Amino acid sequence: MALLALVPLVYVASYVVIIGPVDLWELLARPRIAELLRNTVTLAVVCMAATAVLGVALAFLVERTDLPGRRLWHGLLVAPLAVPAFVNGYAWVSLDRSINGFTGAFMVVTLSYYPLVYLPVVAMLRRLDPALEESAWSLGHSRARTFRTVVLPQLRPAVLGGALLVGLHLLAEFGALSLLRFPTFTTAIYDQYGSTFNGGAATAMAGVLVLLCLVLLLAELRLRGNRRYARLGRGAARGAVRVALGHGRWPLLAAVGAVVALAVGVPAFSLVRWLAVGTSTEFPVAELVEALVATVALALAGAVVTTLAAIPVVWLAVRHRGWASTVIERSTYVANALPGIVVGLALVVASLRLVPAVYQTAALLVAAYVILFLPRAVVTVRAGLEQAPTVLDDVAHSLGHGPLATARRVTLPLIAPSLGAGAALVFLAISTELTATLMLSPIGTSTLATEFWSASSELRYGAAAPYALLLVLVSIPATVLLMRTDSPATKTERVPV
Template identity: 65%
Template sequence: MTASAVAIRRWGARARAYPTGVAAFSLLVALLALVPLFFVAWFSASVGFDEARRLIFRPRVGELLRNTVTLTVATTLLCAVVGTGAAWLVERTSLPGRRLWHVLLAAPLAVPAFVNSFGWVSLTASVQGYAGAVLVVTLSYFPLVYLPVAATLHGLDPALEESAQALGHGPVRTFARVVVPQLRPAMLGGMLLVGLHLLAEFGALQMLRFPTFTTGIYEQYQATFGGPAATMLASVLVLLCLLLLLAELWMRGRHRYARLGSGAARPAARVQLGRYTPLALGSVAGLTALALGVPLGSLLYWLAIGSSTTFPLGELATAALTSVGLGAAGAVVTTLLAIPVAWLAVRHRSRFSTVVERSTYFGHALPGIVVALALVTISIRYAQPIYQTTTLLIVAYAVLFLPLSMVSVQSALVQAPPSLDDAARSLGTGRLGVLRRVTLPLVAPGLGAGAALVFLAVVTELTATLLLAPIGTTTLATQFWSNSDSIAYGAAAPYAALMVGISIPASYLLTRFSKKVTPR
């Protein structure tokens, strides 16, 4: 057989093995996620070069850029340190009450960032500004790093560390050379989510009086609805998102972390804290008090003594049912869209799959108001039947929160050995059968974690819901914001308390799922 014939046969085998159907569907998901980006690019191009330069190169944009970058860098690094440190204490030390602390350290996800800011600001205005913004958003977002890192530490095979120690490596060197590389996907995935959240955060920073691109865009859109200045600010935010994605991709590298089998079915040896036990307990207790005690204590305070506090049971029930329904629908749709993209990116890594996977993150870095305006423009021009419908709102949630599900599903997939898929295929099982009988059972905890994260995000979403919800539709977040924006703290408190109450079960399930994402 000639060399050309062999090359053609190999190419044909690769072509048959490549899942073209999954690739085509993943491309459609990526295009949907890129709709807001296309909107920003099209509008920016229509402005003209001279006008765009005038709108971008001005002192106000420089201030917003400095604020956004410094806040994102500081908070992302702090979340990495706090989240990883807390995960290590819970999973690898003799910390008393580890199960309770695991739940409490994940619980801040049940408190939306703007409710956390509300709790701090309504008690003291001294938190307003850069230092307060770093403090409050770190307390809100560190669980996004804590959960995946704790799950990875829980699932690591202790034989890897034991082998390193048998070769003469001490505890510190073993941790640095064996454990940390295994934590890299979880840490970087969590840090990426923190960074994307910060680029798009509006409510918390508005309350903290710390201007960033998101608050600047909102103010510009309020002044001139759909004006060019706001869109040019959004274009700079898109560039920041691109830099963040490229930085995370570069730091992640091309390492693979799956192993065949589940490793040793035994826990790793825990570090005995000894005399440092009170210090460790004080650290996690202080972190929990700041992240949960302050906002929840503030809510109880305003519920008890607020002069504007009322309990409109009918409005509360309607808003709660609407929030839960939208959260469930958004979680299901978003997770279903994330599965093929994550599977393609992990199982068939290539330039195409990497571009498709990275494309799904842009919507999450843009403010909800930009995503909403993009979808309003598209629906009015090309899909009028879905304008002002719940369908369009669910699409917006999918665009905004697809990365939350993507990170969880990918974290599970990279730990599931592809050799099991190959073995099932060699036994005659088709692609759908392999997906249903092998892959999905392995990544089910990741799917659950991603769905829980999306549910939490949808229940607490604010700006896109304000613009896209059908007339007469109210959620807990929108009702809370309308009251807190008019400084009616007592009237806002019941909606915030109910929002937290609905989010707590999802946060608890998230802790359960995260323990199973990397099972032993």
């Protein structure tokens, strides 16, 4: 899996060597590159911080307070996963053309990606032993200090993993940023390939993206540390105490409602509006059905293969810690920071030279999906395996069970929710993937994302609306699957914050 994920990196590295250090320096030592670097790094850092804060805050309100309608709000807060980032950008831009640049990109990306932090934090909050917090309270710690010193450290894998996914997605994001006219390395790479055909400059910028990805991976690894988070048993047979919000209940409820309105309400209103009044609106049933079937088939195949591919990588990283397993796991993240067009070109070159029979086949396209979205599955499955105690494996071995039987009867049931969540996240990503699909899909194959982009890039918002609506509808089942996590019984604390 690591070797497959490193194919795009080998392609970029070999091309950089061919360019040579002198020409490479001339390509990179330009004011435009400095501007792109500033834009990319600033947007990534700010959005990672914003999604982390927003995801943790919303998860705490839903899981640990007496916020009215918590189950309903949980579903609505997960719903942005069903709205692709470029559809969200399309919704805002089509309603108000002044929404662009850094402000527009920051708003759209944050509203689109905060569930990548919110969901794993919710899952970990539900599994934390409330006795840890109660022990801190008994020692005189305030609730704020308890959250900072007891709860937040336990949430570290979820927060860092989610923020890492957000950062990697931002490095490779094209559709939304192109619609919002905010230039980054990814949009510049597409411009170089699409308009000037300057492969050298595009590959040089892809090399910079690889370096930025490595910085993110090293930072996340340093912050994560070597701490283990598994515990034996489910703790006390009751849920955590909910905090009463008191007079702050209604302002906080309004804030949660505002997030939902901006992240879900605006795209929904825009789609309905363009379906109703768009002059280019049409419903080509045959084309819609064909794109729908292709999208679902490719997304299901890619989700299953990618999730299965993540299991050995995560198992090695968690159960056999060391520098080698760390390098292998981290290597699967690198390609996620590269634009789909670079991954597509790398696979075209590799397939033509090594296995020409798979060129322009669905198998090669699925391989691209594995390379692009393996980190989604790895992060999610790792969060589950981190909390599966190794002592249970030892007990199973002592009872005569072999490794495969232990994995089937003990470990896999424990991480089954994480496997389902990882597959759902990959399904959502594949159903909205654009550029690699355009390049690698078999002749005559089109998806909802490619048809939507074809219409929206020509400013035919009405024609794009049916494809966007189907994209949202296709994403709903996977989003519902992500929401289906059993919550322990809870009680409400009577003392206000």
